[in-house]
Amino acid sequence: xxxxxxxxxxxxxxxxxxxxxxxxxxxxxxxxxxxxxxxxxxxxxxxxxxxxxxxxxxxxxxxxxxxxxxxxxxxxxxxxxxxxxxxxxxxxxxxxxxxxxxxxxxxxxxxxxxxxxx
Amino acid sequence: xxxxxxxxxxxxxxxxxxxxxxxxxxxxxxxxxxxxxxxxxxxxxxxxxxxxxxxxxxxxxxxxxxxxxxxxxxxxxxxxxxxxxxxxxxxxxxxxxxxxxxxxxxxxxxxx
Numbered sequence: 001x002x003x004x005x006x007x008x009x010x011x012x013x014x015x016x017x018x019x020x021x022x023x024x025x026x027x028x029x030x031x032x033x034x035x036x037x038x039x040x041x042x043x044x045x046x047x048x049x050x051x052x053x054x055x056x057x058x059x060x061x062x063x064x065x066x067x068x069x070x071x072x073x074x075x076x077x078x079x080x081x082x083x084x085x086x087x088x089x090x091x092x093x094x095x096x097x098x099x100x101x102x103x104x105x106x107x108x109x110x111x112x113x114x115x116x117x118x
Numbered sequence: 119x120x121x122x123x124x125x126x127x128x129x130x131x132x133x134x135x136x137x138x139x140x141x142x143x144x145x146x147x148x149x150x151x152x153x154x155x156x157x158x159x160x161x162x163x164x165x166x167x168x169x170x171x172x173x174x175x176x177x178x179x180x181x182x183x184x185x186x187x188x189x190x191x192x193x194x195x196x197x198x199x200x201x202x203x204x205x206x207x208x209x210x211x212x213x214x215x216x217x218x219x220x221x222x223x224x225x226x227x228x229x230x
Contacts, residue, residue: 004161031216033216041222042206042221042222042223043222043223045217045218045219048216056217093161097216106164106167107164107218109161109163110161111160112159112160112161114159
């Protein structure tokens with residue numbers, strides 16, 4: 001398996017522009033997570049999906065951020081309009097719940113998208 | 119105060135040293151404890167996973183959980199330059215829907 005795939009790997013844009021980050025989870029995984037990592041705030045969960053349905057978006061910083069998962073193999077995170085404080089590395093991760101009741105299941109991370117907003 | 123606290127480092131040690139990395143947390147509902155390793159410009163990868171209190175050993179790595187103190191540790195024996203990375207603790211509770219709460223990460227540098 002190729003693992004979690006993210007694109008683009010690097011994005012440089014100007015303030016006010018729309019940015020779209022893309023993620024392809026591992027085939028068969030039913031959870032998908034979007035994280036943001038910065039030096040100041042560490043790794044923050046933005047939103048996660050289960051079976052393509054958004055479950056918790058309380059980490060989304062504001063209305064400029066939106067995420068979709070139209071099918072089991074694709075998700076997008078969109079920032080519109082972008083601001084310099086959005087500069088960070090954005091990670092997508094996926095996992096598979098093995099049991100009907102919860103136990104821990106490993107999250108597999110993609111390589112990240114490094115976003116710079118000028 | 120953050121839910122999970124971790125000293126950011128950097129921690130610099132000579133090759134062969136024993137390394138101790140630690141996290142403290144405030145949520146007593148946490149039952150599953152993980153250590154992720156993140157190399158520069160890469161995504162985090164699961165290193166070790168422990169359920170509830172106790173120790174777990176895997177090669178040169180030992181994870182310890184003390185739920186009474188809300189304190190977890192990762193020990194690395196005979197540290198190698200290839201261990202140089204950022205180590206993130208993470209934890210979650212029963213029925214948390216696979217959501218993880220991460221510490222800020224400790225940057226480790228092992229010098230040859």
